[in-house]
Structures are given as C-alpha cells and as structure tokens.
Amino acid sequence: MESNPLFKPGHTACAGCGQALAARLVIDAAGSNTIVVNNTGCLEVFSSRYPESAWNVPWIHSLFENAAAVASGVEAALIYLGKKDITNVIAQGGDGGTADIGLQALSGMLERGHDILYVCYDNEAYMNTGVQRSGLTPFYTNTTTSPAGSKFLGNPRPKKPMPEIANAHGIPYVATASAGFPQDLQRKVKKAISIKGPKYIQIHVPCPLGWRHETELTYQIARLAIETGLYPLIEYENGKLVAVRKIAQPKAVEEYLKVQGRFKHLLNNPQQIKQIQEIADNNIQKYNLSEATT
Amino acid sequence: MFGPLVVKPNKTKGDKTGSWRIQLRPKYLQKNCIACKMCALICPEGCVKGKEKNTFIADYNYCKGCGLCVQVCPKADIVMVEEGPEGEKK
Amino acid sequence: MKEFLEGSRAVAQIVKLCKPGVISAYPITPQTHIVEELAKMVADGELNAQFVNVESEHSAASVVLGAVACGVRAFTATSSQGLFYMAEVLFNISGLRLPLVMTCANRAISAPINIWNDQQDSISLRDSGWIQLYAENNQEAADLHLVGYRLSEDKSIMLPVMVCMDGFILTHGMETVDIPKQEEVDKFLPGYRPLYKLDPAEPLTMGLLADPDYYLETRFAIQETFKDVLKMIPKINEEFKNHFGRDYKDGLVEEYCTKDAEKVIVAMGSVCGTIKEVVDAQRAKGKKVGLLKIISYRPFPYARVYDVLKDVPRVAVLDKAVSPGAYAPLAIEIKATFFGKKKFPKVISSFVAGLGGRDITLESVKEIFGKLTQKEVSLEFIDLKPELLKEEYGE
Numbered sequence: 001m002e003s004n005p006l007f008k009p010g011h012t013a014c015a016g017c018g019q020a021l022a023a024r025l026v027i028d029a030a031g032s033n034t035i036v037v038n039n040t041g042c043l044e045v046f047s048s049r050y051p052e053s054a055w056n057v058p059w060i061h062s063l064f065e066n067a068a069a070v071a072s073g074v075e076a077a078l079i080y081l082g083k084k085d086i087t088n089v090i091a092q093g094g095d096g097g098t099a100d101i102g103l104q105a106l107s108g109m110l111e112r113g114h115d116i117l118y119v120c121y122d123n124e125a126y127m128n129t130g131v132q133r134s135g136l137t138p139f140y141t142n143t144t145t146s147p148a149g150s151k152f153l154g155n156p157r158p159k160k161p162m163p164e165i166a167n168a169h170g171i172p173y174v175a176t177a178s179a180g181f182p183q184d185l186q187r188k189v190k191k192a193i194s195i196k197g198p199k200y201i202q203i204h205v206p207c208p209l210g211w212r213h214e215t216e217l218t219y220q221i222a223r224l225a226i227e228t229g230l231y232p233l234i235e236y237e238n239g240k241l242v243a244v245r246k247i248a249q250p251k252a253v254e255e256y257l258k259v260q261g262r263f264k265h266l267l268n269n270p271q272q273i274k275q276i277q278e279i280a281d282n283n284i285q286k287y288n289l290s291e292a293t294t
Numbered sequence: 295m296f297g298p299l300v301v302k303p304n305k306t307k308g309d310k311t312g313s314w315r316i317q318l319r320p321k322y323l324q325k326n327c328i329a330c331k332m333c334a335l336i337c338p339e340g341c342v343k344g345k346e347k348n349t350f351i352a353d354y355n356y357c358k359g360c361g362l363c364v365q366v367c368p369k370a371d372i373v374m375v376e377e378g379p380e381g382e383k384k
Numbered sequence: 385m386k387e388f389l390e391g392s393r394a395v396a397q398i399v400k401l402c403k404p405g406v407i408s409a410y411p412i413t414p415q416t417h418i419v420e421e422l423a424k425m426v427a428d429g430e431l432n433a434q435f436v437n438v439e440s441e442h443s444a445a446s447v448v449l450g451a452v453a454c455g456v457r458a459f460t461a462t463s464s465q466g467l468f469y470m471a472e473v474l475f476n477i478s479g480l481r482l483p484l485v486m487t488c489a490n491r492a493i494s495a496p497i498n499i500w501n502d503q504q505d506s507i508s509l510r511d512s513g514w515i516q517l518y519a520e521n522n523q524e525a526a527d528l529h530l531v532g533y534r535l536s537e538d539k540s541i542m543l544p545v546m547v548c549m550d551g552f553i554l555t556h557g558m559e560t561v562d563i564p565k566q567e568e569v570d571k572f573l574p575g576y577r578p579l580y581k582l583d584p585a586e587p588l589t590m591g592l593l594a595d596p597d598y599y600l601e602t603r604f605a606i607q608e609t610f611k612d613v614l615k616m617i618p619k620i621n622e623e624f625k626n627h628f629g630r631d632y633k634d635g636l637v638e639e640y641c642t643k644d645a646e647k648v649i650v651a652m653g654s655v656c657g658t659i660k661e662v663v664d665a666q667r668a669k670g671k672k673v674g675l676l677k678i679i680s681y682r683p684f685p686y687a688r689v690y691d692v693l694k695d696v697p698r699v700a701v702l703d704k705a706v707s708p709g710a711y712a713p714l715a716i717e718i719k720a721t722f723f724g725k726k727k728f729p730k731v732i733s734s735f736v737a738g739l740g741g742r743d744i745t746l747e748s749v750k751e752i753f754g755k756l757t758q759k760e761v762s763l764e765f766i767d768l769k770p771e772l773l774k775e776e777y778g779e
Contacts, residue, residue: 009339009356010308016360020338033584037450038591050598052308053301053589058582060453061591062446062476069443073406073450073458074582076434080405080456087584105446108439182335208360216361219336295608296481296542297601300580301589 004056006032011054012046016215018179018205018222019043019094019121025182026119026203029189030088032057035078037071039093039102040064042128042207043121065101067091068109068118075114084115088193092119095136096126098202099160110169110198117192117199120162123207131210135160138230139279140272141262143210148265153272158279166200167236173199174236179206180222181233184245188235204231212261224256229280232287246291250284253277308356311339315359318374324348326369333363333372386562391522391554392417394561395461395487395547398526400431401569402485402533404459406451408436408444412466413499414551415489419461441466445473445486452482453590455581457533459484463551464491464505471509477544478513479602480591483536483576484544485529486514490653490704491551492740500741501551503653503704507681507713513606515545515613516682518652520638522559524679525549527630530564530573534620537576540612548681550654552741564628572627610683617680636685638677641667642692645674647756650693650718651702652678655737655744659702662749673753678714686721693718694727700756704738712736712763733761742767 006027013020023043027034036059038044044061047054062070071091078084091109093102098120106118125143126132133146137155142148146155167174172195177185185203192199204225206218213221225231226245230253233245253276257263266272284290322333327348334342334350341357344350352363364372387394395418399407407426409419425431434451438444441462448458462470467488477484488506492498506516515535519525525547532545549555580588594602614636621635632638638656641663642648649659656677666673676692676699678685693699703712711719715734722728735752738744748766755761 005340007340008303008306008308009341009353010306010311011339012309012311013338015314015338015358016362017338021336021362024338024340025335032587035454035582035584045593048301048589048592050298050592050594051301052306053303053592054308055589056303056587058584058587059589060450060582062449062480063472066442066446066473069438069446070450070453072436072438072443073408073447073452074454075450076406076436076447077451077454077456077458080432080434080451081454104439105443108443111439112436214361215358216365218338218360219362219366295605295612297603297605298592298594298598299481299590299602301592303587303589 006056008054016208016218022203029186034088037067037091039067039097041094068105089116095122096134099135120202127210171198178204229284312355321375326371332366336366394526396421405456406434406458408447408460410444414555415461441470445470455578457576461487463489467505474512481542485532489551498740502739506548507705519549520656553654636680640675642674646672647698648674649700650676689721698731699729731760734763737766
C-alpha cells in the first residue's frame with residue numbers, strides 16, 4: 001500500500017491471521033505520530049522477535065497485563081513534554097490481556113481519563129499459549145481449558161460484556177469493530193483518535209488456527225459473526241448508544257458455527273444451538289440491529 | 295554494556311515469509327480489476343500493492359498464500375494457482 | 385538548609401529538587417507520606433510533574449516505566465506487599481535498562497500482616513537487577529536519592545536504583561536534615577538525557593522477544609554493568625562531597641571503629657545508629673568493638689568487606705530478614721566474601737533480629753557482642769519470646 005508501511009510485512013503471524021490484519025489497519029489509520037504500547041500476546045510475539053520488528057512507529061512491550069498502565073505513563077510523559085497534542089497513544093492487547101489479567105490496569109486508565117485509545121483484539125481465547133478459554137470466549141466454545149467432552153459441551157459462560165464495562169467508566173467513545181469490515185474499523189480508529197480522553201475499541205478478529213477454519217475464510221467468518229447478530233457492531237459516545245450496524249436479514253447462527261471447528265461439537269446439539277441463537281436474538285433486540293425496525 | 299535490547303525498525307528486513315507457501319499462490323490476472331483496493335486492504339501481511347486499475351500485485355517475498363485476496367475480490371480477478379515454474383518465487 | 389522534619393518529608397523535598405516529570409502514587413504504609421507530600425507540592429504548583437494516582441502498585445511501576453521510556457525522569461515509592469505486587473515490573477524495568485529511583489520504605493511481609501519495619505521486602509528482590517542502597521538515617525535517605533538519579537541515569541549504567549529506608553523508624557522519625565538548594569542540585573544532577581526513547585521522530589522497538597539465541601547476553605550485560613556500578617558509586621560520592629560537603633567515603637560501606645576491632649557487627653539500615661551508640665559506650669570502656677555498615681547491598685562490595693574484616697577475629701552479621709531453610713541473606717554474603725581467601729575472621733556468627741518491627745535495643749546489640757565468642761553461631765534469633773511458641777492447635 002505505502003512505500004513505508006507502519007506495520008511491515010515479514011512478521012510471523014499465521015497465514016490469514018485476523019489480528020495481524022486488524023493491527024495493520026489500526027496503525028495505518030492512526031498514523032505515524034503514534035506511540036504504541038502492546039501487551040504480551042500473539043501480536044507482540046509475531047511482530048517483535050529480536051532482531052526483527054514489524055513496527056515503523058515507536059513501540060514498547062512490557063508485560064501481559066500492563067499496556068494500559070504503561071500507556072498511562074507514556075501519556076503523562078508526553079503531557080509533561082508538551083507533546084501530547086501532536087502524539088497519539090495506543091495501548092493494545094488481546095482479549096485475555098484486556099478482559100482478564102489486564103482488566104485492572106484498563107479500568108484504572110479509563111477512570112483516570114487518560115487521552116489513550118485502547119484496542120482489544122478479540123479472537124476469543126488465549127491464542128498465543130494454545131487456545132485456552134478467556135473471559136471473552138463465547139458460550140459453548142471448544143478450547144483446551146474448556147474442551148467439549150462427553151460430560152461438558154465447552155465454555156459454560158457467555159462473553160464478558162467488555163464494551164459495556166468500558167462504557168460504564170463514562171468515557172467519551174466505545175466501539176466494536178470487525179476484521180470483516182476493514183473500512184469501518186479504520187473509520188472508528190480515526191474517529192477515536194480525534195476525541196480527547198480514554199477510548200475503547202474492541203475488534204473481532206478470527207483466528208484460523210484457534211477457530212479451526214481455512215485461512216481464506218477469515219473475512220467471511222468475521223462478517224458472519226456480525227450478520228448473525230452474535231457480534232454487534234456498535235458505537236457509544238459519552239455513554240449513549242449512537243450508532244449500530246443494522247442487519248438486513250439476520251443469518252441463523254448455525255451458518256456461523258458450522259464453518260468453525262471450535263463449534264463442530266454443537267452441530268448435533270440443537271438445544272445448545274438454540275441457546276446461542278438466543279444470544280444473537282437478544283443482541284438484535286437490545287441494540288436494535290434489525291433493519292426491519294426503525 | 296547492554297546486549298540485545300532495542301531495535302531500529304528501519305534496520306530490520308523481516309522474515310521472507312513467502313517461503314511459507316507450499317502449494318498455492320494468488321495470481322493477479324490484472325484484467326477486470328476496478329482498483330477497489332480490497333485486496334490491498336484485506337491482506338494480513340500488507341504486501342499487496344497497486345494504484346490504478348490492473349496494477350495490483352502481491353509481493354511474493356512475503357505472501358503467505360492465505361487466499362483472502364482471492365475471496366475478497368469483487369471481480370474474481372485474483373485466482374489461486376499452483377506454485378510452479380510459471381510463477382517463480384522471486 | 386537544615387530542617388527538622390519527618391523522613392518521608394525529607395525524601396519528598398529531595399525528590400522535588402530532582403525534578404521528576406511523572407510521579408505515580410499508590411498508598412501503602414509506611415511510604416504513603418512520601419507520595420502525599422509530593423502530591424501537595426504538585427497541587428501548590430511547587431513541583432511541575434504529572435501526578436498519576438494509579439489503581440495498584442503493579443500499575444505504579446508500569447506508569448514510571450512508560451514515562452522513563454519516553455525520556456522523562458520519574459519516581460515512585462512503595463513497601464512490602466506493594467513491592468512484591470510490582471515485582472515482575474521491577475525485573476522488567478531493569479531488563480529494559482531504564483533508569484529510575486524508587487524509595488522502598490522497608491516493611492515486613494505478610495502473613496501474618498505486619499506494617500512495621502524489617503528488610504525482608506527489598507532483600508527478597510535482590511535478584512531483580514536493581515541497585516539497592518540502604519540508609520542509616522534521614523540525611524542519608526535523602527542524599528541517596530540524589531546519588532541514585534546520578535548513578536541510574538549514567539549512560540554506562542542505565543539500571544534502576546532502590547533507596548531502602550527503614551519504615552516508621554526513618555520514614556516517620558524526625559531528624560535534622562540538610563536540604564540543598566535547587567541550584568546546588570541542578571549542578572550535581574543535570575536533566576535526564578536518555579540513551580534511547582519512544583519518539584515518533586525516530587521510531588524504536590523496545591521490549592522485544594529474545595529467544596535462547598539472544599537472552600543470555602542481556603543478563604551477562606547486567607552482571608558486568610554491576611561491576612561498573614561498584615566503581616561508579618565511589619566516583620559519584622566523591623563529587624557529592626565536593627558539591628554538598630557530606631563525605632560518604634566510597635558510598636559502598638561505612639567503617640566505624642573497625643581498624644583494630646576484635647569484634648565487629650555487620651549490619652544495614654537504621655539499626656547501625658543503635659550499634660554505633662553501643663560501640664561508643666564499649667570503646668569508652670576499652671573494649672575493641674566496631675561496626676561495618678553496608679550501604680550498597682546490590683552490587684555487594686565484596687572487596688571492601690574483605691579489606692575491612694580480613695584481620696577481625698570475630699564478626700557478627702545482623703540480619704533483618706530471613707531466607708527460610710538457608711543461611712540469613714546478609715550473613716551468606718559475608719561468608720562468601722572470605723571463601724578461598726588467605727585471611728578471614730575465625731568466627732562469622734549470624735543473628736536475626738527486628739523482624740516485624742520488634743525493637744532492636746541497645747541491650748539487644750550488647751547481647752550480640754556478648755554472644756560473639758569463639759563458638760560460631762550458625763543462626764540465632766535475638767529477643768525471641770519462647771512463651772509465644774507454645775501455641776497449640778487442633779484437638
């Protein structure tokens with residue numbers, strides 16, 4: 001795309017990685033006047049293995065759970081130097097590093113009102129360590145620590161409502177995005193960067209390895225998640241739901257589940273599929289996603 | 295004395311991940327392309343470049359052959375072909 | 385200018401003069417007064433710094449990490465449980481070779497929970513790659529922060545410094561402290577000029593993954609740099625003397641009446657003040673006793689310890705920490721100093737005292753001198769209350 005891309009090819013992400021795609025889109029939208037703080041995770045590991053680095057912007061990785069806190073220090077330093085107005089700060093991490101182990105640091109950063117954009121790459125499990133269940137793993141997902149067996153059918157809990165948790169902190173902007181909607185993703189990043197204060201964007205990113213699907217289906221599967229209503233694309237501004245991506249004709253969740261190996265144990269379990277359909281239906285109602293209603 | 299610590303990105307070249315492709319590679323037919331830029335946008339490597347119609351092409355030094363560009367092209371102007379003598383790895 | 389004030393306030397005054405740009409604060413007894421005093425200075429416009437009230441010590445350390453990575457001098461303080469909570473960040477800071485000064489107000493470790501002084505907290509983090517300097521009194525505590533920033537930010541060092549001061553005893557004790565003027569401090573401690581920093585003008589990647597082909601050299605580098613620290617501390621203390629008049633000699637140890645001593649106690653921190661009083665009293669009676677105060681615990685000044693103690697027949701090491709299942713932490717270092725050497729004390733006895741804030745009195749110190757006979761004491765707890773050991777559970 002550009003002669004000097006901010007996120008360079010030559011990193012060791014899996015072929016078809018949704019997170020690599022999203023990370024590139026995010027930093028391209030934010031621009032070169034950005035300092036990035038990254039949690040430990042797939043993105044950090046495949047983009048910064050000494051002596052290689054995919055990052056053409058100042059970038060630091062500290063620990064698993066403290067990107068939001070380190071970013072708070074970066075932001076404070078920039079304010080002290082009088083450079084905050086011309087420098088964006090992005091703190092980013094995966095779903096585990098954000099919703100579980102990183103929740104404390106994130107909450108502190110949001111509450112203190114730092115001018116930082118936090119991006120959560122939600123591939124719905126601890127992928128870097130081999131597909132373990134996280135707080136954002138959906139209902140009935142087969143992961144290595146919530147496996148589908150003869151007694152239990154996978155993760156017994158729904159996703160932690162992270163966008164709502166972020167929104168409850170009273171921050172100016174919260175949005176969900178998807179690797180299946182790249183332009184929408186970049187629009188939201190640009191919008192967030194233009195707002196002063198803490199912002200939270202959660203990006204749904206399929207993981208061909210962890211979700212068990214073909215590498216070329218990353219884009220379609222991401223779109224299916226949105227088109228079933230399972231992953232609402234929404235925007236909150238100053239606490240109010242201001243925009244959603246409407247779904248013309250919501251697809252049945254089975255269409256989304258059947259193309260991923262992590263759900264294949266459900267295909268003969270109509271009761272569980274019904275429960276997942278309920279989640280989708282509730283989302284459609286709660287966020288008013290149906291185009292049929294105004 | 296510090297040891298391996300900080301890296302200047304402009305000094306790095308990245309892995310030649312094009313070597314990951316075993317079977318297939320995307321062939322850019324450059325016939326019906328409308329320059330919608332979706333292939334460049336969707337590539338997780340960011341190695342697809344182009345400007346006007348029929349100028350888009352992947353950098354085969356880095357292309358991992360995931361096939362996303364093929365799926366996303368509205369004009370079916372990209373097809374997966376066998377790695378072979380015709381499409382030599384540069 | 386000499387002021388009569390609480391140790392925490394003296395530290396805050398000195399830190400203010402060091403002009404940190406970012407301060408992170410999380411309360412924990414007994415360091416809280418330090419950050420409270422700094423908060424007041426910021427609120428009154430006396431100190432131009434970003435004051436970040438974090439939600440945990442882990443984040444307190446992370447915030448200063450981020451600030452220093454951007455080239456801005458930073459400060460935080462903690463104790464005990466807080467130090468342990470930020471432990472992984474401390475290793476991270478030294479591994480990333482970021483300069484920093486942090487005050488550790490030494491406090492005992494839970495369980496049982498105990499807010500009073502011992503040195504278990506900082507000693508348990510001796511492997512963290514931080515330089516550790518121990519203060520005997522509030523003047524030293526204040527001065528060590530100035531020395532600390534100079535040392536830490538030296539381009540050949542770039543390692544963080546932990547200034548350890550005994551909680552309550554020093555932090556809440558009121559003493560006369562000479563606080564220098566801003567101009568004097570500015571001449572001794574210039575602004576921080578980073579070796580590398582996060583700056584969009586020149587992108588850098590920090591905190592990369594180092595696989596087995598690369599990790600070993602980073603640790604070797606830190607180990608070697610600590611040798612440079614041993615040489616740098618005396619140099620900086622020489623400069624300090626020229627600027628401020630106070631002479632800490634090499635700044636690694638303090639010899640007190642050790643020249644012809646027959647019995648020497650080795651100790652760290654505020655207990656050294658008590659020991660000096662006993663030494664004075666006993667010397668007045670003609671007894672040849674002395675004190676070797678360790679200031680720099682990391683790097684450990686083996687060569688200096690050897691110099692001072694090689695001709696002393698009996699040495700007692702007073703530890704305010706334990707390493708359960710093994711010899712006491714300071715005692716081990718003293719013993720290791722002499723292994724394989726031609727000259728060595730005939731007896732090196734190890735005593736543990738003061739844990740959980742139990743007072744080490746003049747009597748306790750006299751008892752230690754008394755127990756320093758030709759029979760070596762492997763490890764003995766001073767001022768133990770045996771009646772408390774008769775608790776019975778069950779039934």
